[in-house]
Amino acid sequence: MALTGIQIFKLTPKKNCKECGSPTCMAFAMKVAQGAVGIDKCPYMSEDAIAQLSEASAPPMKTIEIGKKPFADNKNDTDASFKLGGETVLFRHEKTFVNKTRYASTVSTAMDAAKVDQILTDMAKIDYERIGDRMYVEFIAVDHTDGASADAYAELAKKAAAANRALILNVKDEAAAAAALEAVKDTKPVLNGADASNYEAMNKLATGADVVLGVTGSNVDEIYDTIAAIEKLGNKKLIVDLGSVSVKDAFANAVLLRRACLDKNPDRTAGYPTIANVAKLAPGDAHMQTALATLFTMKYGSIVIVEEMTYAQALPLYGLRQNLFTDPQKAPRIEPGIYPINGAEENSICLTTVDFALTYFLVSGELERSGVPCNLLISDAGGLSVLTSWAAGKFSAGSIAKYIQEFDIENKIKNRTLVLPGKVAVLKGDLEAKLPDWNIVVGPTEAVQLVKFLKDMQANGQA
């Protein structure tokens, strides 16, 4: 808990010596409470006071590391883990969110081997790249069900670990947890099984194996109290399971905990990453799981567990996540290059626009809708919209001509028709002069008009 100005004031020497740069100790204390100056500016603080204050100035939400990333996720560091938490704001427009939500599919001791294999195989199929990010199911939740033996659970954990994903061991049974940890602790899984009734034993297992401990409870107060009790035992490598009492409760837990730790008087005991187990909140209902996975991606789930991630779920969820975790100050950009659309090849017509992602998506969407094969040529226009980049001199006849040369377009594409965005029709003359072999056509001013425009060109034999 952060200290208030008056609490800090009580720790000061109260001599108003001004050596800290503030006129009085009170003024200094108030500034420290605001975070405007550091406590070290006062030469007369006791060590005890400094210790109390440094505790209070730790990051409000902890960053927890789990698992080992599969090789392909991070080419430079084969042992890198997934970082979760460490967030500093409640809304993305305030500051970039730090550690993106990760997703998990579930295997369980209640499933037969064939089902487990099918889930693991299907999960592995979801693996693709989208604007520079690898999209795949990073975690596997391994559920222990009542009555399953410790050995069977350990075997299941081993099988899941062989799939080369990070693991969440959802287990309350001590013997099963111990057996599974023994089998897979080197993969740095989460031991997700502590609650008010068993946290001492679970904490012993987690610290013994040096893995992160998952904590849950029947309501937010119980979760909070259990975390506090485990912190007292000296363990702060924790993650909160938001629980499966109800959707409403799990959502409230997510928001209340995040809000408490990011408050101006941060409550660090509330500051841990979270697991939203939507498989348990809506068992057997894949569409409801899609809805809830979205909800907890938006509002404060660090790991979202579904029963079986499908491509249909992954495509929108991963796209959403990519948007959510971008820097709000920086316009997202598309790599310059040739983007063939509707099966375009070297004889298909060319269009060009800027590398601002929003423009690209709008334009490429409409081009796809037209059904006309075409090559979309994206040059480096500074990540700005058409008119802005034109005004900034970053989307000009010169820049387009240079791009055509640098990307060796004339050898890669035989078609010599290039459609310009209507908003920069003024470039036509210049461009014709710079690219004499090309037929420069002025396109529509709005993306929505592209469908008709291209269909008309096709009808006229121009595309």
Add this chain to the structure above:
Amino acid sequence: MPLNKKLQKFSATVRSVELGTGDKTTTLGGSNTYPFYTFDNPTTNTAKIGIEISDLGLAEEPDCMKEFYAGCETVVDMAKKAVTVEGADFLVLKLIGGDPNGENKSIEELVETAKSVADAVDFPLVVEGCKNVEKDSQLLPKVAEALQGKNVLLMSAKEENYKNIGAAAGLAYDQLLGAESAVDINLAKQLNVLIKQLGVDVGKVVMNVGSAAAGYGFDYCISTLDRVKGAALGQSDDSLLMPIITPVADETWSVKEASASEEDVPEWGSVVERAIDMEITTAVACLSCGSDAVILKHPTSIAAVASMIKALV
């Protein structure tokens, strides 16, 4: 020691706007917390879902929608079927056929369609224009006139045509008015101010602050919705206290994740499932940051989003 819950109370409340007449009305807006934050204050009114059909009938619809509306001969048949979908709170009729770059249907024909739908179903109704600014500024006032007494929401008045549409819908024929801006919070506010200055009752205005499909520049939507809600509630900004309606289906059904055929991308699996999940994810994301209502197309998406809303309040 229990968690010290930092509950958030706002003095402002998003205005409640009632759509429809008689027994069949639905209320948009009315909350005074961030979406679904019932722990801050119990919600008196939940998020709403619209189901959309268009005057073009089934011609341009994907196969799954043709299947759902199988047996429907006319737009009126579709409307009758749409209003039976569980979870749908209002019907949205899009008059896409008016687009001069498309079918270019006459205003009379479109008004006739709107009227026949409104007469055939006893259900809260939203009528969307064709999105061509000039055509809509002619078309929507005529629709407003023809549907007098039905208390329909007309979408949308934009910066370029708010005077015509606002005067007709909001002043002359006492309908509800949609104010549309494209992910630009300052313009969203300005348009509301202009509409108010026109003399329209702000209690009858609903905002569409822009939308996108998840993954397609949706970051702008998130921040626009977050900031509009934040300013409306946190700063009690009267010019932003209108409920927000977001047309989701418009954006989601055309992206390649939702439309690429199974032959083209066999690894992606069922195109219907992809379209549904894209619609669900985008809708839930909008609702979670501030939309008071979303417009969807597929009954399965509507059911899923409705059950999530129900589970949260």
Add this chain to the structure above:
Amino acid sequence: MAKFITIGERLSTTAPAVNKAFLARDPEPILARAKQQLEAGATYLDVNIGPAEGYGEDLMKWAVQLLQSNFDNVPLALDTSNKAAIEAGISVYNRAKGKPIVNSADAAGRIENIDLAAANDAIVIALCNGEGIAADNDERMGYCQMLLERGMEHGMDVNEDMWFDPLFLVIKGMQDKQMDVLNFIGDLTDMGLKTTGGLSNNSNGMPKHIRPIMDSAMVAMAMMKGMTSAIVNPNDLRLMETIKSCDIIRNETLYADSYLEI
């Protein structure tokens, strides 16, 4: 932070018309002035009844009830050296639109007004001044500390309910002290404290057409230093437009082309 709070200063016994209306309990002139100020965008209205010895309690009650019943419980600053009058005013005050403000306490004879505000869950304007005018910011900070400690002793939420007044000084006469005052506002802001003050003091004695210009410049510079409120003439259009513009720049209100009209 939050939107800048303006406290309308035009209901003051120093204005002869107001004084006369107060004494005669004549509602019309009071309501007319209140209306003008609220329509111009004032958040709070200051009710300055002077010392009002002997009749202050009755007058303050009358004024509070008159204003709040006519203007939807408009929040008020109760401005008098008469403590009994302030307490009487608070006893009939409706908090629906905001806590009452006790105007004011200082670090000399009126420090007990902090106790009064604390006991009544009111906001207090705490003037960082003792006897005479503070020589420098060290002295001001000393007063501030004294006031802060008093507030804490009485259990006030000092970051919310104590609004510190640096005491604006007249430029004609103390031109060289102006940056001190502004820097002091910055110091208070750094301490997480709220600030207010009688802004137009700075332009006292200047020609009438100059005053709105000088007041506007002063409020802009003070807002840059984090000032959260001021006691102003809300019917000074230039000043109010400056405040609205500064609130836009400080990101306290959302910009729209028509922001000056709303």
